[in-house]
Amino acid sequence: MTSTRRMPIGDAVDRLMRDGLPVRFTAYDGSSAGPPDAEIGLHLRTERGLAHLMTAPGDLGLARAYASGDLDVTGVHPGDPYDLLVLLKDHTRFRVPPPSEAFAIARGLGLTHLRPPPPPPQEHLPRWRRVVEGLRHSMTRDAEVIARHYDVSNRFYERVLGPSMAYTCALYPTAEATLEEAQAAKFDLVCRKLALRPGQRLLDVGCGWGGMVRHAAREYGVRALGVTLSLEQAQWAKEAIDREGLGDLAEVRHLDYRDVLETGFDAVSSIGLLEHVGVRNYPAYFAHLRDRLRPGGRLLNHCITRNHNKRQETGAFIDRYVFPDGELTGSGTIVSAAQDAGLEVQHTENLRVHYARTLADWNRNLATHWDECVAEVGEGTARVWGIYMAGSRVGFERDEVELHHVLATRNQDDGRSSFPMRPDW
Template sequence: MTLLSSTTSIADAFTELLLGDIPFRFTAYDGSSAGPEDAPYGLNLLNERGLNYILSAPGDLGLSRAYVSGDLEVIGSHPGDPYDALMAIKGGAKGLKFRMPKPGEALGLVRALGVSNLKPPPVPPEEHLPRWRRIMEGFLHSPERDAEVIHHHYDVSNRFYEMVLGPSMTYTCAVFPTEEATLEEAQYAKYDLVCRKLDLQPGQRLLDVGCGWGGMVRHAVKHYGVTALGVTLSAEQAAWAQQKIKEEGLDDRAEVRHLDYRDVTETGFDAVSSIGLTEHIGVANYPSYFGFLKSKLRPEGRLLNHCITRSHNKKAQTGAFIDRYVFPDGELTGSGRIITEIQDAGMEVHHEENLRMHYAKTLAGWNRNLVEHWDECVAEVGLGTARVWGLYMAGSRMGFALNEIQLHQVLATKTTPDGSSGMPLRPTWLS
C-alpha cells in the first residue's frame, strides 16, 4: 500500500506512518480500522474536523484539539481519568513514534483523504494563544502578563476545584506517609513536612508566595502558632482563602492578599515557603526571584522551595498541549538548576528531596475526584474544560510515573557572613 493511492484509508495512513506495531485499536469515521481487535483501549476518530486538527497540527497539539473538541474519543476509559488508556496507547516508556512522510507522500496523503484537510478549523475556545504570539504582545512574566496567565488557569471556578482537589483545596503535590493514606491525609502531611523543615515556632512570621487557596497559611497558623501572609495572583483564590480564614477564626494571624509576590513590602520573615510557584516564574527570572525571596528573610531565616522539575537540566521546550491549554508561559528545568540558582542568590542549600511518585499518587486522586463528580464538573465549566483537565492530569501522572518529570523540595537558609545558618547538626524533621 502507498500513501499516494486514491484508495488510502485513514487507518491505512495511520499504520503506514507508525514505526512498529500499533498497540491499540484505531477506528475512523470512514469505516477503516487498524490494530488488535481485542485491545482494551483505542482511539476513535469521529469526523473530518478531527482529521483536520490532526493533519494541520501534527503531534500532541492536533490530537489534543480533536480530543478537547469531542472529535476524537479514547476508547476504554472515562474522560475524567484516561491514564490507563494513555499508557497503553503510548506503549509505556517506549512511546509512539511516527516516521516523516517521504517526498510527495504528504501531498498524496492530503489528496487521498481530502484537500479540505489543508485548512485548519478554528481552535477550541479552551486554547490559549501560541507562545510566539504571547511574546509579540508583551514581555513574558511581566506582572500584567503573569496575572493574565494565572487568571487563565486558576480562575476556572472555585467550585470546580473543590470537586477535583477535595476539601484541602490544595493544588500541589501531596506527601503520602503510607501507601494507604488518603489524599486529604497526604495533603496534611505535605503541609506539616514543610512546616517542620522550616522549623516554624509560635510567634514567628511566615511568607507563603503563590499561596493558592491558603492551605499552607492556615496549616501553619493553626498547628504551629505563627503569623502568616500568603499572596496569590488569582482573585478567586484570594477571596476563597480569606473567607476560609474568617470561618476558621484565624484572621487575627492569617492573611491572603490578591497580590504579585514582587509587591510584598514587608521584610524580616522567619521563613518563606514557595509551593508550586517556581514553575510559573521562567528560568531566566530565577536570579531575581530567589534574590527577592532572600531579601524577605531575616538572617538565618529559611526558604522551602517546592516545585515540579524535569529529570535533567538540559534546555527543553514545554509541550504544546501544556503550554496552550494548561500552563501558558510555564517552564521547567532540573533540580540541579534550581539548587544552583538558590546558591547563586547567596543562600545555603541544606537539603533536597525528590517526591516524584508522591505526585503520581496525588494526580491519581484528583483524577478519581473528577470522575466521581464528572457530571457536576461538566455543568460547572463545560465539557471541553473538563476534558482538558482529565487529559492534563492523566498525562502529567504518566510523566511522573515514567520519570520524565519530578517534584523537588529544596531547603535553604539566609546564612550570615560569619557562617551562622541556625540549622541543627542533623535534620529535625526526619525524627
C-alpha cells in the same frame, strides 16, 4: 476529468505506524485500524477532527481534536485516561514517510483538510503571539496566564482537589493514606523543615487557596501571609480563613509576590510557584525572597523539576492548554540560583513518586465527579484536565519530571545559620 479516490482514514493510520496500533481506531468514514478486540479505542467523529490531526501532527493536534469533541475515547473514562496514555506511549511508534508518500496520503485524505480549523476555546495563544500581552514573565503577562489556569472555577477545583484545595504534590506517609491525609502531611513537612514556632512570621508566595497559610497558623501558631495572582483563589482563601476562625493569624492577598515589601519574615514557603517564574528570572526571584527573610530565616522552595539541567521548552499541549509560559529545569539549576543569591542550601529532597500518586487521586476525583465538573466548566475543559493529569502521572512515574524541595537559609553576616547539626524534622 477523473475524481481523486479518497483514502480510508484507517488505512492512512496503518501506513503511518511502524508496528500497528495497540488500540482500536475507528473513523466517521467507516474505516478502522488496530486490533478489533482491543479493550480501549479511539473514534474520530468528524472531518474537523481530521483537519486538526493533519494540520498539527503530534500532541497538539490530538489535544485539539479531543478538546473539541471530535475525537472520543472508549474503554477508559475521560476523567482518567491513564491506561490509554500508557498503551500509546509504550506501543506506538510513528514512521516519517518520504515527502512523496506524505503528499499522497494527504491528497488521499483530502487536501481541503490541510486548512486549520479554529482551535478550541481552551487553547491559549502560541508563544510568539503572546508578546502583545507583555514580555514573558512580566507582571502583566503573568497575571493573565495565571488567571487563565487558576480562575477556571473554584467549584470545579473543589471536586478535583478535594477538601484540602491543594493543587501541589502531596506527601503519602503510608501506602494507605488518603489524598487529604497526604496533603496535610505535605504542609506539615514544610512547616517542620522551616522549624516554625508560635509567634513567628511566615510568607507563603503563590499561596493558592491558602492551604499552607491556614495549616501553619492553625497547627503552629504563626502569623502567616499568603499572596496569589489569582483573584478567585484569594477570595476562596479569605472565606476559608474566616470559617476556621484564623483571621487573627492568617491573611491572603491578591498580589504578585514581587510586590511584597514587608521584610523580617522568619520563614518563606514557595509551593508550586517557581514553575511560573521563568529560569532567567531565578536570580531576581531568589534575591527577592532572600530579602524578605530575617538573618537566620529559612526558605523552602517546592516545585516541579526536570531530570536534567539542560534547556528544554515545555511541550505544545502543556504550553497552550495547561500552563502557558511555564518553564521547568533541573534541581541543580535551582540550587545554583539560590546559592548565587546568597542563600545557603541545607537540604534537597525528591518527592517524584508522591506526585504520581497525587495525580492518580486527582484523576479519580475528576472521574467520580465527572458530570458535576462538566456542568461547571464544560466538557472540553474537563477533557483537557483529565488528559493533562493522566499524562503528567505517566511522566512522574517514568522519571521524565520530578518534584524537589530545596531548603535554604539566609545566614548571619558571620556565617551562623541557626540550622541544626543534622536535619531535625
